[in-house]
Amino acid sequence: MxxxxxxxxxxxxxxxxxxxxxxxxxxxxxxxxxxxxKTSFGSTSRVFTAGLFNNTxxxxxxxxxxxxxxxxxxxxxxGVQTTVVATTVDGAxxxxxxxxxxxxxxxxxxxxxxxxxxxxxxxxxxGVYSVA
Amino acid sequence: MTYIIVSHKVGTPGxxxxxxxxxxxxxxxxxxxxxESTKTDKKPAKPKVSKPPGPTTEGNNSDEE
Numbered sequence: 001m002x003x004x005x006x007x008x009x010x011x012x013x014x015x016x017x018x019x020x021x022x023x024x025x026x027x028x029x030x031x032x033x034x035x036x037x038k039t040s041f042g043s044t045s046r047v048f049t050a051g052l053f054n055n056t057x058x059x060x061x062x063x064x065x066x067x068x069x070x071x072x073x074x075x076x077x078x079g080v081q082t083t084v085v086a087t088t089v090d091g092a093x094x095x096x097x098x099x100x101x102x103x104x105x106x107x108x109x110x111x112x113x114x115x116x117x118x119x120x121x122x123x124x125x126x127g128v129y130s131v132a
Numbered sequence: 133m134t135y136i137i138v139s140h141k142v143g144t145p146g147x148x149x150x151x152x153x154x155x156x157x158x159x160x161x162x163x164x165x166x167x168e169s170t171k172t173d174k175k176p177a178k179p180k181v182s183k184p185p186g187p188t189t190e191g192n193n194s195d196e197e
Contacts, residue, residue, distance in 0.1 A: 016156050018165060019141045067164060068139040076159035083154035100154040127154075 011094070012087035013059075018073040025119070026060040029086055029097050031129050055129045057084055057099050063111065063118040070120065077104045084124055095131060102127030134169040135161075142166060 013021040034051035065071045081101045088095050102124035112118040135149040135157070142149065142165045149166045151157050160166045 016159055017142050068141050072163040076162045080156055082156045
């Protein structure tokens with residue numbers, strides 16, 4: 001039996017300072033340092049060392065074309081850098097994860113299926129990761 | 133250049149918006165979340181300088197003989 005668990009939830013989520021917490025249903029924030037191989041003859045196992053940070057942040061949002069909502073927030077961020085901040089609360093522990101100067105390559109502007117609520121899956125890449 | 137918050141999604145409407153590092157202000161303006169403030173900085177009026185009292189022109193009371 002696990003001794004410490006955490007019910008997935010966020011207490012705050014901002015994209016370019018816009019609060020999108022009430023639109024988000026899923027978020028994955030991954031801190032990645034690229035691996036560079038330095039294996040050489042004589043080694044019996046592959047060996048890697050750290051390269052550049054290459055962080056990613058993916059999220060699923062309910063889409064909305066209303067003023068101040070999902071589309072209005074993201075439409076002008078395609079192809080530019082921005083900052084995303086996600087805050088988690090686990091009991092008495094609050095942790096703020098920030099990805100500064102991350103890049104949004106694409107935005108699904110229309111995504112819908114018959115009988116379903118429209119959602120968008122977006123990916124922010126790169127940027128500087130910090131946690132407080 | 134100062135900005136005013138318009139949308140409650142960014143903060144309290146009417147408050148001044150101070151962009152943090154990494155924030156795309158142009159996107160917020162285009163999305164209608166903030167607006168540019170139209171207030172202009174007024175130069176303060178010149179303060180009135182009161183002249184110190186100068187020497188009197190009355191003659192001395194010395195007796196001249």
